[in-house]
Amino acid sequence: MSTPMPDAAMLPLHKELLDRFQRGFPLSSTPYLDIARELGVEEADVLDALRFLQEASVISRIGPVFNHKRAGSSTLAAMSVPEDELDYVAELVNAYKEVNHNYAREHHYNLWFVVTASDDLHLKRTLNEISDVAGYPILNLPMEKAYHIDLSFKLDWS
Amino acid sequence: MSACSSTSDMESPNESPSFQASRIDRELIRLTQEGLPLCPHPYHKLGEQLGLSADEVMCRLQRMLDAGVIRRIAAVPNHYRLGYKFNGMTVWNVPDELISELGPRVGELRCVSHCYHRPRHLPHWPYNLFAMVHGRSQDEVDKHIQTIKDLLGEHNRGNEVLFSKRILKKTGLRLAAGG
Numbered sequence: 001m002s003t004p005m006p007d008a009a010m011l012p013l014h015k016e017l018l019d020r021f022q023r024g025f026p027l028s029s030t031p032y033l034d035i036a037r038e039l040g041v042e043e044a045d046v047l048d049a050l051r052f053l054q055e056a057s058v059i060s061r062i063g064p065v066f067n068h069k070r071a072g073s074s075t076l077a078a079m080s081v082p083e084d085e086l087d088y089v090a091e092l093v094n095a096y097k098e099v100n101h102n103y104a105r106e107h108h109y110n111l112w113f114v115v116t117a118s119d120d121l122h123l124k125r126t127l128n129e130i131s132d133v134a135g136y137p138i139l140n141l142p143m144e145k146a147y148h149i150d151l152s153f154k155l156d157w158s
Numbered sequence: 159m160s161a162c163s164s165t166s167d168m169e170s171p172n173e174s175p176s177f178q179a180s181r182i183d184r185e186l187i188r189l190t191q192e193g194l195p196l197c198p199h200p201y202h203k204l205g206e207q208l209g210l211s212a213d214e215v216m217c218r219l220q221r222m223l224d225a226g227v228i229r230r231i232a233a234v235p236n237h238y239r240l241g242y243k244f245n246g247m248t249v250w251n252v253p254d255e256l257i258s259e260l261g262p263r264v265g266e267l268r269c270v271s272h273c274y275h276r277p278r279h280l281p282h283w284p285y286n287l288f289a290m291v292h293g294r295s296q297d298e299v300d301k302h303i304q305t306i307k308d309l310l311g312e313h314n315r316g317n318e319v320l321f322s323k324r325i326l327k328k329t330g331l332r333l334a335a336g337g
Contacts, residue, residue, distance in 0.1 A: 144276060
């Protein structure tokens, strides 16, 4: 993983963009100009700042964040895999285009991945197939309710 | 934007079935997963790639926002790069009859980025409340966990924290066509 970006390398405009636009990015024909006006800077400043943040991987992208649950059918799946097989099994799991996140975690259940499919049936089939191919049962933990939907994250600037 | 009308056939977020994204919606979703173009008219540019007007691109995005398919349009931060290298998936066993009261209180904590009710799988998995916490140090994460513990008090019937060891895959949403 990349090393942290020191706060000192970030300009006030960078921090302001991160604080203000983790949601509510304008849907208008000139979104960057709208942001610039709101922040009292030039459009080119906003574009430069966002380009910098993107190139430095401080933001992964600018764009819509989809609700996996409502864009199709999805679930969180966990598997318990012997440590020495973890990489091999992870590779099998990752090969599925329906798997978009996969984390190794320190636990008896050590492989945690999110599976998203176009509908419930496709999801079920995919889970069964992954379990068969990997050779381990899957703990299927679909979201029943979200208590924090927005996911904009307050950053503490030191 | 004025041409956009919110469709009224979208029920409340928790009741309605999955939004049926059209082929063009899917194409649009796929394109935006790479990020919006950094040019003065990004929606025009997306439209050009899809053979749509900028207005239609914005309308489609607005409709998906209204339907809850899109949660937000955002500059998506990379927590790792910002120094939030420690993330713990905290899982809690709380009484089912209290979860709808306790869940939102945990979810609104500053340190929690996601908070979900998920099913138990007894006897292997007794936990029904998931909360992701992030910190710049192990210490910070430990403090966050204690905050949740204090909040749940006697209703906490057991908890664990699963720290991430490695990210094995992380990609934007891919919608597979068909089922």
